[in-house]
Amino acid sequence: MIPYGRQDIQQDDIDSVTEILKSEFLTQGPTVPFFEQAVAKRVNAKHSVAVNSATSALHISCMALGLKKGEIFWTVPNTFVASANCGLYCGAKVDFVDIDPDTLNISIHSLQQKLEKARVENCLPKIIIPVHFSGAPTAQDEIFRLSKEYGFNVIEDASHAIGATVGDEPVGSCRWSDITVFSFHPVKIITTGEGGVAVTNDSDVASKLRLYRNHGIIRDSEKQKQKGGWFYEQVDLGFNYRMTDLHAALGLSQIKRLKKYINTRNQLAERYKEMLSGLPVKLPIHPDGVESSWHLYVIQLNEAHRRREVYDYLRSEGVGINVHYVPVHLQPYYQKMGFKQGDFPVAEDYYKRAITLPLFPTMTLADQDKIITALRGALK
Ligand SMILES: *Cc1c(COP(=O)(O)O)cnc(C)c1O
Numbered sequence: 001m002i003p004y005g006r007q008d009i010q011q012d013d014i015d016s017v018t019e020i021l022k023s024e025f026l027t028q029g030p031t032v033p034f035f036e037q038a039v040a041k042r043v044n045a046k047h048s049v050a051v052n053s054a055t056s057a058l059h060i061s062c063m064a065l066g067l068k069k070g071e072i073f074w075t076v077p078n079t080f081v082a083s084a085n086c087g088l089y090c091g092a093k094v095d096f097v098d099i100d101p102d103t104l105n106i107s108i109h110s111l112q113q114k115l116e117k118a119r120v121e122n123c124l125p126k127i128i129i130p131v132h133f134s135g136a137p138t139a140q141d142e143i144f145r146l147s148k149e150y151g152f153n154v155i156e157d158a159s160h161a162i163g164a165t166v167g168d169e170p171v172g173s174c175r176w177s178d179i180t181v182f183s184f185h186p187v188k189i190i191t192t193g194e195g196g197v198a199v200t201n202d203s204d205v206a207s208k209l210r211l212y213r214n215h216g217i218i219r220d221s222e223k224q225k226q227k228g229g230w231f232y233e234q235v236d237l238g239f240n241y242r243m244t245d246l247h248a249a250l251g252l253s254q255i256k257r258l259k260k261y262i263n264t265r266n267q268l269a270e271r272y273k274e275m276l277s278g279l280p281v282k283l284p285i286h287p288d289g290v291e292s293s294w295h296l297y298v299i300q301l302n303e304a305h306r307r308r309e310v311y312d313y314l315r316s317e318g319v320g321i322n323v324h325y326v327p328v329h330l331q332p333y334y335q336k337m338g339f340k341q342g343d344f345p346v347a348e349d350y351y352k353r354a355i356t357l358p359l360f361p362t363m364t365l366a367d368q369d370k371i372i373t374a375l376r377g378a379l380k
Contacts, residue, residue: 001315002367004322005187005295006360008261016253020245027244035248036197038255039182043162043172045199047206050248051213054159054183054196056241058086058129061179061198064208065153067092067127074114075129075157076106077327077347083131083157084328094337095125096329098344102285104298105138106130107346108146115150127153132161134324135189135265135293136286137171144176159183160295162190163262167289174201179209184247189261189293190254192247213241264361265294268368272297272357275372279379282353296324300353301379307353310378314355317374322356 020031032050040048051057067073069091075083077096084094097114100107111128118124128147130138140156147154154177158164162182164171172180179200184192198209211218216238224231269292273283282300286292301307307323314321327347329339341348358371 001318001320002358002363002371003320003360004356004358006362007186007191008257008360008362010253010257012253012256013250016249017246020249023245025245027242027246029245031245031248031252032243035192035243035251035255038252039162039172039197040199042255042258043170043180043182043199045172045174045180046201047203047209048197048199049206049209049213050195050197050243050251051241052196052243052247053194053241054157054181054185055082055086056213056239057181057183057196057198057209058082058155058157059089060209060212060239060241061155061181062087062090062092062127063212064198064205065127065155065178072123072125073127073129074125075328076131076133077329077344078104078133078325078350079131079157079328080159080325081328081331082159083129084334086129087127092126094334096339096344096347097128098346099133099350101346101350103136103138103287104133104284104350105136106143108139108142110346111143111146115146119150124150125152127155129155129157131157131159132164132171133296134284134298135160135164135295136284137161137164137166137290137292139287140166140176153178156180159185159188159196161293162188163258164293165291171293172199174199178202178205184251184254189265189295190251190258192243192251192254195243195247195251211236212238214238215240261361262293265359266292268359268363269294269297271365271368272359272372275368276375279376281379294359297357297359298324299355299357300350301355302353304349304352306379307355310355310375313378314371314374317370317377319371319374320358323351323354324356325351327351
């Protein structure tokens, strides 16, 4: 079965991790800061905090921005559940903003309307978490403008989007946001096994992220001089969300190939575009100036009612297509909160038509031909 996504592990990666296994530190050694610096440099951010998953990064990002019990945060329904769960961990209340039918990212029009309504009803969000779906950046500059007008913070969920750019601006520069989060799960652009990084340009926010990833413990060098080198204090309630040096070592060797991965993904996406033209499907649409990292290649069937049949057919032909995403608000857990079918019609209609075709850097042209032939067969 050709999977929809797969990691690429080379000898360099194996050597990099093996070196750590033979070294003094498996965790809390020097490799985690090296990886953090490599990510910060690549995305042009000042501070970088590595953790054990993007989910953890999203959670402590909400905490670092002070999200409290009963406060409100918004994200999109067309995402992985972690984008919404992160604020619930803080006891906050979630709501969603529908997506744009073309970009499949947060609809700026819907966002503006919802903000205006929330201002009148006095229930504005404290944080908004836009998602760069499939690796295609959202209109962060417009969200930033609205954040100034309505007074909310922004966490970019860039789990799909390391290596993507808007004009000259890499996703992660945080020019238009407080924090950006990346995931390094094996299906994503580069991997650490499990792992995530939060980047920010705000040094206070960075300190809080570090505090919450490590039990809420600080080690003050002045106090250590007074009381002894062992001395530490827990000043807040944090977690053990640390990344290990083994994971960081894998990330360090992977990030060296990021540019190459993005180029290959781009070429494969371009080839899909050429070879799928004329089929009864809607292909990805990106605004001018936006360079996707192409985490996912998502098409939409003109005939939604045939999706199940197309899915089953492709799977039976050895093509491991997938669907991203079941709208978060329709998950049973979220329906129990009162969300229901019809709440976010664009995301729901998109979901009924969506198919994710395989796309990963080691996919061969022969794999791609097989996928396209199978899809043509299914759509006959
Ligand atoms: C993968 C993903 C996450 C979670 O990433 P983990 O590193 O697996 O915790 C969060 N948001 C989105 C949009 C994702 O795709």
